[in-house]
Amino acid sequence: MGHTNLSQQKTFCRMTKEEGLLLHLMLHYLFGKTEQRTINADYKIDWHDVYGLAIRQGVSAILLDAISRLPNDERPPKFLLLQWIGQTTMMERMYARHKERIVSLAELYGQQGIRMLLLKGYGCSMCYPKPEHRPTGDIDVYLFGKQNEADDLIEKKLGIKIHKEYHKHSTFNYCGVEVENHAKFIDDLSHKSNIRFESILMAVLDKEECLKSPIDNVLIPSPTFNALFLLRHTGEHFASNEITLRQVLDVGTFFQRYHSKIDWALVFKVYKEERMLRFFNAIATICVEYLGIDAACFASEDKQYSYQSDTALADRILSDIFEKKDVLPMTTAGIDTIGKKLKYAIDKSHRWWHNRWKYQLVYNENLAESFGWLARNRMGC
Numbered sequence: 001m002g003h004t005n006l007s008q009q010k011t012f013c014r015m016t017k018e019e020g021l022l023l024h025l026m027l028h029y030l031f032g033k034t035e036q037r038t039i040n041a042d043y044k045i046d047w048h049d050v051y052g053l054a055i056r057q058g059v060s061a062i063l064l065d066a067i068s069r070l071p072n073d074e075r076p077p078k079f080l081l082l083q084w085i086g087q088t089t090m091m092e093r094m095y096a097r098h099k100e101r102i103v104s105l106a107e108l109y110g111q112q113g114i115r116m117l118l119l120k121g122y123g124c125s126m127c128y129p130k131p132e133h134r135p136t137g138d139i140d141v142y143l144f145g146k147q148n149e150a151d152d153l154i155e156k157k158l159g160i161k162i163h164k165e166y167h168k169h170s171t172f173n174y175c176g177v178e179v180e181n182h183a184k185f186i187d188d189l190s191h192k193s194n195i196r197f198e199s200i201l202m203a204v205l206d207k208e209e210c211l212k213s214p215i216d217n218v219l220i221p222s223p224t225f226n227a228l229f230l231l232r233h234t235g236e237h238f239a240s241n242e243i244t245l246r247q248v249l250d251v252g253t254f255f256q257r258y259h260s261k262i263d264w265a266l267v268f269k270v271y272k273e274e275r276m277l278r279f280f281n282a283i284a285t286i287c288v289e290y291l292g293i294d295a296a297c298f299a300s301e302d303k304q305y306s307y308q309s310d311t312a313l314a315d316r317i318l319s320d321i322f323e324k325k326d327v328l329p330m331t332t333a334g335i336d337t338i339g340k341k342l343k344y345a346i347d348k349s350h351r352w353w354h355n356r357w358k359y360q361l362v363y364n365e366n367l368a369e370s371f372g373w374l375a376r377n378r379m380g381c
Contacts, residue, residue: 018049019322025066026059026245027292047076051084057321058246061088061133088133095132098122101177102139103215108157109143110217114150117142117210119182120233120250123220126213127253135246138178140169147183154181185229186236193274193364200270201229208263223258227267230254235279235362239355243321245291252287256297264300279361281307285314313361320358 015023054060064084067075075081099122106116119140125131143150151162151170163171168187169180185201188194208222221229230251237243255262271277284298284307299306 014319015322016049017045018053021045021050022053022057022059022063022245023290025063025070027290028066047080051076051080053322055087056324057244058135059244059249060084061091061130061135062128062249064088065130065133091135092132095125095134095136098136098139098177099215101175101179102218105139105141105174105179106215106217108153109150112149112153114146114153115144115219116217117144117219117221118213119185119221120230123213123226124230124250124254126220127257128249134249138171138180139174140180140182142182142185147181150181186232190236190240191363191365196364197228197232197274200274201225204228204266223261224263224266226254226258227262228270231271231276231280231283232362234283235276238279238317238320239358239362241351241355242323245321248283248286248321249291251283252291252293252297255284255287256293259297259299260301262300264305268305273364275360275364276362278310278313281310282313282317282361285309285311286318289314290318316357 050063051060054063067081067084076084102118102122109116119142121137121140122131125134125136128134147170151164151172154160154172154174155162160172160174167189168184169182171178171180173179184198186194186198188198204222204225208224210219210222210225213220220226234243234247234251237247268277271280280298284295287293288295288298288307288309289311295307
């Protein structure tokens, strides 16, 4: 069995050895790749750094699956491997608990005739080779106009406090898991173009039948809806601050599973009109070139609609993914002094200026319009 020299791995951007190894393992050992390659013994790797990087990128359990296919003498040190396995086992238990909460909540809502559309999260996990190896977060649900009814049910029947500070959704803690009851799919206060995009999503929701999930009273958005929603949601996180490889995988594994069921004509029309096509091309390039997903998954069967490889932009986005960043609150809620609010506005403005290239990949609006809308609705200006 020959060794793979990671320095010869196809790369579009400068990266550390650990970042290169993480991508190398995901490319060659996931999604059905069977190339018999190993790590060059002369290529010194700090497995502790790889482990920390995998956790930050939300792919630690997925990377462990790839490591399990390495020869024994090329795996991480035993004590680190045991820690890695323990962390993955904990993730699997959290996933099982997460699913139990979804089942319970769906049953509660169903008793009152409230249909539950599951967004992101658990629905995305079902596209992964091992669903339980996708990290869990909160539970996001859309309730077909019955958000207020659902909120009242949770408060009156279960005695759980509902938080309604955010216009897009209410939140509550359900047996240790955060739940968001959505009234809207995306945040129209952060960007004016989101108002139009929300109306597009609502039109697709009305037109296309949702998919049934294995859980009673839990629906999954149609493939066409998710082709629009998941890319926009990922783009919003990317433009506001950052995304991780896990979010890229959410998009990639979705297209891998559902590409043959998407209305590509409609999706490309929206991508072009909303100026998201370059972002789609770049994310697809990362998925194909770095993560090993088949290029055919990002095209219609007749190839009339297909992603175009954009290695330069993929390079820039991947570099941004690996860059560590500070996190700012979404709004000034909870910031109690004028001085702190002023500092927040300055920090937010600096970040907006630094990220302006990202906004232009995601939002169909000019920079002045984008900043003005954000300042008025997010900074309290």
